[in-house]
Amino acid sequence: MTDKKIIPMTDDIEIPPRRPLTLRDVSEASGVSEMTVSRVLRNRGDVSLATREKVLKAAKTLGYVPNKIAGALASSRVNLVAVIIPSMSNMVFPEVMTGISEVLDDTPLQPVVGVTNYLPEKEEEVLFEMLSWRPSGVIIAGLEHSDASRAMLKAAGVPVVEIMDVDGEPVDAVVGISHRRAGREMARAIVKSGYRNIGFLGTKMPLDHRARKRFEGFTEALAKEGIEVMDQEFYSGGSALAKGREMTETMLQRSEDIDFLYYSNDMIGAGGLLYCLDQGIKVPSDLGLAGFNGVELLDGLPRKLATMDSGRKAIGREAARIIAGRIDGSITEGGQRIELTPKLEPGETLRRYR
Amino acid sequence: MTDKKIIPMTDDIEIPPRRPLTLRDVSEASGVSEMTVSRVLRNRGDVSLATREKVLKAAKTLGYVPNKIAGALASSRVNLVAVIIPSMSNMVFPEVMTGISEVLDDTPLQPVVGVTNYLPEKEEEVLFEMLSWRPSGVIIAGLEHSDASRAMLKAAGVPVVEIMDVDGEPVDAVVGISHRRAGREMARAIVKSGYRNIGFLGTKMPLDHRARKRFEGFTEALAKEGIEVMDQEFYSGGSALAKGREMTETMLQRSEDIDFLYYSNDMIGAGGLLYCLDQGIKVPSDLGLAGFNGVELLDGLPRKLATMDSGRKAIGREAARIIAGRIDGSITEGGQRIELTPKLEPGETLRRYR
C-alpha cells in the first residue's frame, strides 16, 4: 500500500502481466499477507468477511490463477486420480469414465486419463509418468501388468483399484465382472437355445485379456456339453463395424454348417448382424448371433443383438467410490473386491428357449 | 551411509518405504549428491559413465519415481498440454486425440484432457483447473468461450490453439474447418441432385456451435436457391442411433412430401438410414440422406451415408504441431490460422448428379 511502483500510465485499464501472477501479487494488491490470501482462496481458517471480500476482489480483477504445482508441493496433497485405460475409441471406456466422473464430481478429486493402447510397455510408461505427479489414487484397467508396473502400484502408497475384470490377483482393490463366467454363461444360453455349430469372432485377442478370458470360459462351457468351437477368426485394426461384416462373410463361406456366431464385442457383432440382414440370412432361426458389452448403439439396430451387459458405468462408479472413500478417510482398509454380475440380454438374435 | 536407522528385520527382503522416496534417498544409496542424481535421471550435463550406472542402479532397485511436482516448480517447466473438449463419447474427439497424440509422442509433451459437456460454465471451471497446473500449451475446441475463459487463455502466457472451427475470432492460433461453408456445400450438393423438400435433424443444437453454424450455412445456401428448410427436428441425449430412427420416423410422418434429410451428425444419420432401409423407403431415389463427420462407422453400414469428412485427425495433428513448435522454439510467432477443407463424400444416399 505504501510502496508505489512506477507504472507507465497508458489508456489501457488492464496491465497485461508478463510474469505470471503469484500470491504475492494478490497480497500486495489487497494489502494483507500471502497467508491470508491463501486462506481466503482455499476457504480455510478464520478470515473476516471484509478481508475475504477485499482479497477475492483483488484476485478476480488481477485474474489470479493459483499455482497448484506449488500448492501440491507444499501440502503434499494432489487432488488427482490417475485413470489408466487401454483405449478411448471404443464405446466402453468413455462410459467407465462417465461413472468415475459422476462420483468424483462430488469430491475435490479430478480424474486424469492415460491410454495404453493395450501395450504393457506403454502401460508401464504411462503409469510411471502419472505416478510422478503423485496422484491420490489410481484406477487401472485389468489385472495383468508387468512386474515393474505392479511394483510401482504397490510402492505408490495410494489406493489402487483395478477395474473391469475380477479373474486374477489384484494389487489392492478390484471392481469388475468375471469375464470367464460371462463367456460360460453365454455358451450355456447358446447351447440351451439349440445351436450346436458355433463360431467365434474376436478382436485384438492376444492383447485384450478380457476378451481372451471370455473366450476361455466360452470354450470351457461348450466343452462340458461336448461341443467344440467350430471355427474362429481374429482381427485387429480397422473399423469394427466393417470388420464385423468381413469376418462374418469369411466365416460363413468357410464353414457352411455354422449356426451361431459369438463375437468378442458388440461392434463387430453389429457389423455381422447388418451383414446377415443384407444377405437375407434368417436371424435367429438359421443363424444366431451374440456380442458382448451392451453398448447403447445396439438400441438403434434393426434387430437387437444378444449381448451381455458389462456394467461399465457401475464399475466406474464403484471404483471411484472406493478411491474417494479411502482418500477422505471414510474407508480405512484396502483390498476390497466388488464383483458385478453381467446380465444376459437375449435381444432378438438368439432363438427363444426351445 | 553412516547414520543407521533402526529397521525391524523381518524375513522380507524388500523394505516397503512408508515415506515416498526422494532424490535424497537415491543420492544416499548411491553415494553422490542429489544434484548428480538429478542430472543422471534427466540425462543432463556431464556425468561419468561409472557414476551414471551406479545412480541408475540405485534408482531402479529403490523403485524411485521422480516427483514432477517439485521438478516443475523448480524449473518452471511443465510438459503438459491441456486439451479441452466438449465430449468424449461421440466418435469425433477420440480421433482428434489420436491426431494430437501422434504428434506429441515424438516430443516430451503430454496431453491432459478435460471435458466440458458443451457447457460454458463447465468449460470455465475445467480451464481454470487446468491452467492452475501451468501447462505449456492449450488446445481447446471451439471459438466460443465466456469472457472469463478468453481472459484466462490470453493471460496464461502459453500458446493456445482453438480447434475444429474457423468461423470466428481466435484468441491465438486456430485449426479447423468452416462449418458454415460445410453446411453451404452440402446444401448445394443436395439441390444439385434435385432434392427440394429438405428437412434438418439436429443434436444438442443450442450448445453445439459447430452444428449451429452448419445449419446456418445450410439454410443460407438453400435460401439462395429460393428454398426453405421444410421441417426440422432437434433432440438431445439418448443413443444417437436410436434417436436418429425416432426423429426420422417423426419427421417423415409429419411432413409427407419431404425428399431429403440432412442430419447434424453421422450417428443420427446412420440411425435414419437404418430406419429407411427397414421401412423399405427407396434411398436415394425417393429420399436422400446426408450426415456430417465422416466417422469410420459408416463403412460398415449397408449403404454408405453421404457425409462430409471433417478431418478430425488432421486437425489434432496440426494443432499439436503448432503447440510443439511454439514450445520448442521452432515456431516463434503466434496467431497461425489453418483452415482445412472438408471433403464431400457422396456415398450412396445422394442421387447421382442429374
Add this chain to the structure above:
DNA sequence: ACTTTGTCTGTTATCGCTAACCTCTCCGAT
C-alpha cells in the same frame, strides 16, 4: 613448472505455496 582447459561433481538459493506456530485484540466470565 605453471597456467589453461575441460570433465565431473558439489553448494546454494530459489520456485510458489501451505503447515504449524505465534501474536495481538477483544470480550465475557470469574
Add this chain to the structure above:
DNA sequence: ATCGGAGAGGTTAGCGATAACAGACAAAGT
C-alpha cells in the same frame, strides 16, 4: 482487575526438485 479463549491475521520453515555458479582434478599446452 485478571484470565481464558476465540477470532483474525502474521511469521517462519520447509515441500522436492533444478539453475546457476563454484570447486576439484586430470590432461594438455607453453
